[in-house]
Amino acid sequence: MDILIRPADPTEHAALGEITAQAYLGDGLLDFGADDPYLGELRDVAKRAAAAEVLVAVDGDRLLGGVTFVPSGGPMADIARPGEAEIRMLAVDHAARGRGAGEALVRACVERARATRGCRAVVLSTQRTMHAAHRIYERLGFVRTPERDWNPLPELDDIMLHTYELTL
Template identity: 65%
Template sequence: MDFEIRTATEDEYGRLGEITGAAYSGDGLLDLNDDDTYLNVLRDVAGRAGDGEVLVAVEDGRVLGGVTFAAPGSRLADVAGPAEAEFRMLAVAPEARGKGVGEALVRACTERARALGVRALVLSTQPAMLGAQRIYGRLGFVRTPELDWSPLPALKLLTYRLEL
């Protein structure tokens, strides 16, 4: 698969929002019967582009997936400390999974964090996101259970950190 990673353009926000929402809801990571508020957040690419950098993987004009990079001080950061960057909402379209898209997006976040001179790149993930966790392990991220947190009573998020 030959794709490029770059900053998303406004005309790609809608498609990336669909991919992100579908990745979380289709993989059973959201309880749509309780509350669809977070689904709306996942779909709101334009909203997060103002507080972070939204990256996309694109092949022949098709959006394959994306991720949101939060530099230090970004309102999008959930667990990042003062000299840390964070990435969120990593999602890959079903037809592009297993082809290196997710890993390439994480590597792009790592490059951006290094360019900023931060000491670490951090993230939160759900326990069920095993494919993503394999990527993080391959790239040198380590679990940081002391930073695990719960945005909702029934949802525990695991955290990872990559020292830069």
């Protein structure tokens, strides 16, 4: 498989939004299932693309997945501090998993961060059950930063996002 990573085309936004939503739903990552309000955010690729860089992985004309790269100081950042880029909403179509698309997307984000003036690290948040993603991050040199773990929904005690950082 020849995976190409490139910026998302606006004509791909709806399809990528659905891949992202189905990946989170299929992996049981949404606390309220199909009624989870975060599904709207996952599907709204146009909104992300207006505030950050959305990258896609493609094999020929097949869309495999995508990721949102937030350069230092971008409005889509959840945990990034000055001088840090952030990776958000990494998702790969279930049928395309295990073929390197997720790792290729993360590598592309790291390359963009290295090319960003003043960027000294890449950070991300992940759910504790995203074991396949954790393996990708760790293989690429990211380290856990438990001191930065956070809860996006303080009203729900059991949601704690784990954080990782890669020093550039």
